[in-house]
Amino acid sequence: DAGVIQSPRHEVTEMGQEVTLRCKLISGHNSLFWYRQTMMRGLELLIYFNNNVPIDDSGMPEDRFSAKMPNASFSTLKIQPSEPRDSAVYFCASSFYRGTTDRPATNEKLFFGSGTQLSVL
C-alpha cells in the first residue's frame, strides 16, 4: 500500500488566493483527520471524519477553512481566502475506525501523510 498520499508537497501562494490541499486515504480506512503543525502551536487537530461524516470540526480556525470528503478515499481542505497566518504544515492522517453509534471506539493508530508545506505571502 502506498500509504496516505498528500498533494501538493509544497504550496506557495499570495494572500487572498484560494488554496486546496488534497489527501488520499489508505485503502480500507474509514477515518480521516486534518492536522496543522506550526512552531508556535504544535500539532492542532482541525477536523476529522468517520465514514465520510464530519464528527468534530471545532478545531477549524474560522469560516475561511472548509473540508470535504467527496468519496470514501479522498478529502480536500480548502482555505479561501488565504492569509499569511495560515502558513504551516498541514497533515492528513487516516485510520480504520471500528466503532458504531452504539459502540463507539477510539482512533488510536493513525497513519500520517508527508504533509503539505503551505506558505502564504
Place this chain on the structure above:
Amino acid sequence: GNSVTQMEGPVTLSEEAFLTINCTYTATGYPSLFWYVQYPGEGLQLLLKATKADDKGSNKGFEATYRKETTSFHLEKGSVQVSDSAVYFCALISGSARQLTFGSGTQLTVLP
C-alpha cells in the same frame, strides 16, 4: 479536558548516550498513552503505546512505562543512534474523545 505536557527541546545527544524525554498528562478517565515519531520531511508514525497502568510499551529500543500514580509516560532509550534524530510526540486518548491529543513535540538531534 485532556492535555499532554512534554519536556521542551531541543535535545542534543552524542551517539550511544542515554535518552529520556519526559511526558506528563491530565485526562478524564483512564487514558491510553502513545509516543509518535516524526522523521524529517515525513508525517508522524506510531512508535509505541500502553493502554493501562504499569504497561510498558516498547519498539526499536525505545521504552515507556504507563505510571498512573505520577500521570507520566516518559520515553527512554539506552543507546541512541544518529538515525533516531527526529521529533517525538507524546499523545493520549481518553474519555469521550475519539481522537488523539498530542503534546507539543520534542526535537532530538543525535550527533555522531
